[in-house]
Amino acid sequence: MSSSNWAREALAVLAKDIRSEYRTRYAFSAVLLFAVTALAVVSFSVSPYSLDADVQAAFLWIVLFFSAMTGLSRSFVREEESRTAMSLRLTTAPEAVYMGKLLFNIALQAAVAAVVVPLFLVLMDIAPTHPGLLAWATILGTLALASSSTIIAAIVSRANAKGAIFAVLAFPVTLPGLSSAIRATTAALRGEAGSGLGLVAGVAGPAGAAGDLRSLAAYTVLMIASSLLLFDFVWDD
């Protein structure tokens, strides 16, 4: 299949998913409700000043991780449960289905992060020392979470015991990306002297964070590449 066909099909799947989501609020409501509730409960019950930067960063990514796990898995599960997966299989190349779902999950997770991260900073009364680094950690962490949860969702959607398999798969697959995102976020929140990341012009931060951002980018590329190779087997019977 030519790349233009492939891209056209993937964009059609993305547009269809956005339209469906806009009409039903199937995933966004659940994700946002979870994220805002978790943020509010912790910020009201724990004094933000009592938490170190690493705990704050871990808390932020726990919220984003469980938001992703709550909502992003639905993209495939819903196709299977409503039995629309059959019409997709009959008409659309597997790689285009994967890419369309990945793009939708990236958009959904980015929308959640756009709400959660500013809310987190306000509720926890945090002024990040390196806002540029925080932005990059959020962007790359979002891509990493979306890429891993998309293929996990595809696998889980074909299983009978969806809950059990999801938990078993999600933990080891997302851990490397998640730990890099937490470390980079910790560096962004902690008031350490900037030494220049050398990754993106104008983004300053502790030197060690550059490695974490590169790890996140590499993890995302690896997840997408391996998912494209695996997806045919997952999607077909």
Add this chain to the structure above:
Amino acid sequence: MLDPLTGQGGFELIVDSVSKSYGARRVLRDVTARAGAGQVLVIAGPNGSGKSTLIKIVARLIRPTNGRVLWKLDGRALTAADVRRAIGMVSPDLTFYDELSAIENLRFFAQVRGLSATPEFVKSLLDRFGLRGRSGDLVGAYSSGMKQRLKFAFALMHNPPLLLLDEPTANLDERGIALVYDTIAQARLCKCVVIATNEPEEVRLGDVIIQLGA
């Protein structure tokens, strides 16, 4: 790449010793058949005999445990992508997006099939199957008979050389059934049509018949 508009005459479907088991339960055993363009292959049998399983294997939706299915055009075996373009399917298991209208559903499937998804094209499809007046309604609000008509519009939108019909007249009224028989009569002139059914009237349409046991 297969061009369904020109590639119908030399189309051939070969089902070669196909068996399918789910665990210890054997659903199909050594099924063999061959049909080409201009022929109707009927898969007949009582409920639970494996008709839908076989038609899904032919549609490449599930894999056989043993044996193989070949889709050929002018003697050349088709690739997976070509098979997708070559197949139009109606099945009780086929479902559309309830939250989208009939037009939006068909436009989406036209787009992923690389067809011109103009409103005129989609409306002409819906008109052909008597759905024009309700084309803007959400599919979730459709009756089961209207959904069945929409499945035919979906199956025929790309003029495929292989038409797979699993219980094609299910949920249809008399006019709908007449429309389906007219569609089959037109399709058999140039396409290979596979029908899974236990309706005697539909079994009689077959040039080749696979009779499955219980």
